[in-house]
Amino acid sequence: xxxxxxxxxxxxxxxxxxxxxxxxxxxxxxxxxxxxxxxxxxxxxxxxxxxxxxxxxxxxxxxxxxxxxxxxxxxxxxxxxxxxxxxxxxxxxxxxxxxxxxxxxxxxxxxxxxxxxxxxxxxxxxxxxxxxxxxxxxxxxxxxxxxxxxxxxxxx
Numbered sequence: 001x002x003x004x005x006x007x008x009x010x011x012x013x014x015x016x017x018x019x020x021x022x023x024x025x026x027x028x029x030x031x032x033x034x035x036x037x038x039x040x041x042x043x044x045x046x047x048x049x050x051x052x053x054x055x056x057x058x059x060x061x062x063x064x065x066x067x068x069x070x071x072x073x074x075x076x077x078x079x080x081x082x083x084x085x086x087x088x089x090x091x092x093x094x095x096x097x098x099x100x101x102x103x104x105x106x107x108x109x110x111x112x113x114x115x116x117x118x119x120x121x122x123x124x125x126x127x128x129x130x131x132x133x134x135x136x137x138x139x140x141x142x143x144x145x146x147x148x149x150x151x152x153x154x155x156x
Contacts, residue, residue: 067126080100080104080105080130080153080154080155081098081100081105083124083128083130084098084105084107084124084153087120087123087124087127087128088120091116091119091120091123092116093109093112093116093117093120094109094110094112095107095108095109096108096109096110101152103154103155104133104152104153104154105152105153105154106150106151106152106153107148107150107151107152107153108148108149108150108151109147109148109151110147111140111142111145111146111147112145112146112147112148113144113145114144114145114146115144117137117146117148121135124153129155129156130153130154130155130156131153131154131155131156132151132152132153133152133153133154134150134151134152135148135150135151135152136148136149136150136151137149
């Protein structure tokens with residue numbers, strides 16, 4: 001290899017050195033610099049989102065505690081089944097199936113907008129005096145909707 005290099009004229013040697021430097025710079029940029037830079041941008045974006053979420057949680061926690069102090073939890077009367085039917089119907093939620101299980105009630109919903117589900121769960125826990133024991137939620141085919149595979153409710 002060394003002999004081959006010495007056999008090349010000076011102009012070709014300089015050209016090969018120049019091309020070697022260009023290839024080394026290209027490899028450094030594509031294999032090291034660019035991935036590091038992209039990961040840095042992603043990390044900064046993730047940090048910003050996490051900080052925004054922390055601020056939102058702080059603000060809403062304060063609001064929640066204020067509502068809780070005012071006595072926001074009113075317990076209504078009636079069976080779990082009637083409470084679930086009444087509140088779900090009021091929000092336009094169609095319950096697919098309900099099954100009593102001891103003192104608890106199991107509920108299944110085929111498809112519901114996620115925001116409506118959260119509103120409903122908040123309503124049954126604060127206004128109806130029910131407690132959410134367990135919930136199993138899966139994404140639905142439609143965007144913004146979920147399937148409630150199993151929701152276990154009980155009286156507080």
